[in-house]
Amino acid sequence: MTHLIFNDPVVTHWVAKSLGLRPWDDGFSIGVVNDDKLLGASVFHNWFPETGVIEITSSAVTPKWMTREMLHAIFSYPFDHLKCQMVVLRVSETNHRMLNIAKRLGFETYTIPRLRGKTEAEVICTLTDDRWRSSKYVRS
Numbered sequence: 001m002t003h004l005i006f007n008d009p010v011v012t013h014w015v016a017k018s019l020g021l022r023p024w025d026d027g028f029s030i031g032v033v034n035d036d037k038l039l040g041a042s043v044f045h046n047w048f049p050e051t052g053v054i055e056i057t058s059s060a061v062t063p064k065w066m067t068r069e070m071l072h073a074i075f076s077y078p079f080d081h082l083k084c085q086m087v088v089l090r091v092s093e094t095n096h097r098m099l100n101i102a103k104r105l106g107f108e109t110y111t112i113p114r115l116r117g118k119t120e121a122e123v124i125c126t127l128t129d130d131r132w133r134s135s136k137y138v139r140s
Contacts (some may be wrong), residue, residue: 002034004073015043018059030074032065040065042074044087052085054078058098066101071137079129087132089125092116099123106131 005011011029016022024045031041040060047054056078060066078084089107091098093116102109107125115122132138 002032002039004070005029005031005033011038011041012043014038015041015057015059019057021057028077030070030077032067032070037061040070044078047082047084049082052083053088054082054084054086055088055090057090063097068137071105072139075127075132075137079132085129087127089127091123091125093121093123099125102127105137106135 007028008031009029011031012027013023014031015029016024016027024043026047027043027045029041029043032039039062040058042056042058044054044056056074075087078087089098089102091102093099093111099109102125105127107127108131110124110126111121112124113121115124
């Protein structure tokens, strides 16, 4: 049975570890579990309530975790619960799968040379609340 799990430190650490990152002290996680196996999760971190901006980082073992229900749960947290005006996603220029997903979700992209070191650019992806609310992924 597939279900969502919210704000579990184990999930937050799983995302960080799977990407080779340091865990976030301020992370709020949303994960998809099927038969006691974590399929994928997103962690919100670096929230700036003064500007209404938060970052998101995600990881998965299969692309099948990102259903419409999951997308709604993920983006309801920053836009409906926290009242954010923007979500920021940082992606390697070589992560074509995630960049394609971000574009389909309505993120705008900005490539910053050398942000991941001398030989690799990082793509900063931004999704505003207006773009999210006008997307096909928002429930009516």
